[in-house]
Amino acid sequence: MTEITDSTDRLPVAVERFILHWGDLGGQWGVNRSVAQIHALLYLSEKPLAAEEIAATLGIARSNVSTSLKELSGWNLIRRVPVLGERRDHFVAETDLWEVITRIAAGRKEREIDPAIAALRTCVAQAEGDPTIGAVASRRLKAMLEFTETMDRWHSQMLGVPHATLAKLIRLGSRIVRFLPSKPEG
Known part of the structure; x- marks a missing residue:
């Protein structure tokens, strides 16, 4: 379960490992580690999270979370969503x-x-x-x-x-070559 209900909850090992690994990969791809970790947390979360929850869960400064959320929003990878009875902004990640x-x-x-x-x-x-x-x-x-x-x-x-067609194309891999006209070797 990746739902976070309290900042004292411990993340499941696989979730924590994914967040840490995604953060490391982000660094290798030129993305700030915190940005990548926040994206990973939101991607796996079962519910929208407020910035304060993100900061507490990941042990990241609230100001860093705010900056990272703006960057992720700029990439259109997350969006703000309303939560009934809450005044704070909550965020979800694109999951497709x-x-x-x-x-x-x-x-x-x-x-x-x-x-x-x-x-x-x-x-x-x-x-x-x-x-x-x-x-x-x-x-x-x-x-x-x-x-x-x-x-x-x-x-x-x-x-x-269409995505379904692209998926089929990708699964074909190098076998796609057989559908291309061949040029006689000369």
Whole structure:
């Protein structure tokens, strides 16, 4: 049971382990450990939690919880929900894993891929007009831009594919290759 009714309740071992592990993974992915731990707690919680409950459960300063909740809200991974008879804000996490991954991918694309494409386009344009740029550097810049734009287009196309179809595609794995036209080796 992951419902937290009192700050003196101890979390089940598996829940605690998941929260700690998710926090560690968050750090490896460039996400603040507290943000990741709060997300994990809300994801596993059976009921909406107030910031004070989150702070007490995780042993995190209330101000850190507040900042982390704003960041998670900005990623659209949690939302505020009303609780009858309560004046405090309560929060729940998105639990549809496809939605979680889609939202994270959209946020990372906006923060990382879009600026990378803009920078690569600028570099390619500057390289085309610069006689001091060697052919190898120019070719590699163009190749990186083309690859990044291709992946960006693929991402946009995949957003339109229903989750059930994507799941089937993923489960096919490398077997999907047999459905592609083969090019004779020459």
